[in-house]
Amino acid sequence: MRVLIGYDGSEYSDAAIEDLKKAGLPRDSRAMVVSVADLLMSSPELSAANGSSITSRRVASGLRKAQDHASRVTDEVHDAAKQAKKRVQKLFPEWKVESEVMVGSPGWVLVDRAKEWKADLVVVGSQGRSALKRLFLGSVSRRVLSEASCSVRVVRTQPHSRNDDPPRIIIGVDGSPAAEQAIYGVGQRVWPAGTEVRLVSVDDSTPTTQIISRLPQAAAMINSYYRKRESRISAMLKWATKELRAIGIESSVVALEGEAKTILLRQAREWNADCIFVGTRDFKSSFERFRLGSVSTGLATSASCPVEVVRPF
DSSP: OEEEEEOOSSHHHHHHHHHGGGTTOOTTOEEEEEEEEOHHHHOTHHHHHTTOOOOHHHHHHHHHHHHHHHHHHHHHHHHHHHHHHHHHHHHOTTSEEEEEEEESOHHHHHHHHHHHHTOSEEEEESSOSOHHHHHTSOHHHHHHHHHOSSEEEEEOOOOOTTTTSOOEEEEEEOSSHHHHHHHHHHHTSOOOTTOEEEEEEEEOOOOOTTTTTTOHHHHHHHHHHHHHHHHHHHHHHHHHHHHHHHTTOEEEEEEEESOHHHHHHHHHHHHTOSEEEEEOOOOSSHHHHHHOOHHHHHHHHHOSSOEEEEOOO
């Protein structure tokens, strides 16, 4: 398995590396640590130069400052990548680990590098070092989540009381091909004995009682869709339970009514889960990609544990 790790030296990216111990990754995995020097966003000269009179002396001074700044930032990023590589090698001595330093916009750089390197999984922290970026919650992680062509694992910092225990994994099941892929994603990993899986299905159906008298055909179509979806979910839960048991993982099923995001977040918090796995759909337009699906984005933004959004290999 090829794992690309976005690292910026923050506590969130440190947590992302530490979390790999509970990700069920194979012993023959390869890892690429990518650190990005975002020279444009971090430059202190940009705001100072705005609106000032332009002179040749000022331009020359500005260029020197920009060069010094670029050199300093690049050196810091190289050091961060080197330390992250050592940390991954220490945690997984059997892995082949590489590191790269690149220049550009971190989100887009990680998306492009993951595609070029043919990564199976991108791992990022939920937030970066910049206070500005924290205001927009995860400008980098959101970009990677919405644009990457492979699975993405978003990790936040949280003291975990179960660090030495086998993982507890929640899988969101809605009967869709995306949910099936999330189940496959868990089944393809290598989990320690005692790993627990909770399959959570959510009925978010809207009652048709208010429209049945005025639009009986529409109500009938909606109810038929709900029945078919319920049948697909039931079949998928039975299949998932059987398949997980075949690889030595016992699973439980929780079926609830309400909003999927809210219920999955509550289940993860109450059960003290180590990760939530969900599938995601492919989107045809840039607007759809930006919205990404309220469930997967909302989970990655708000969950108290890591969230892995699974895409087909």
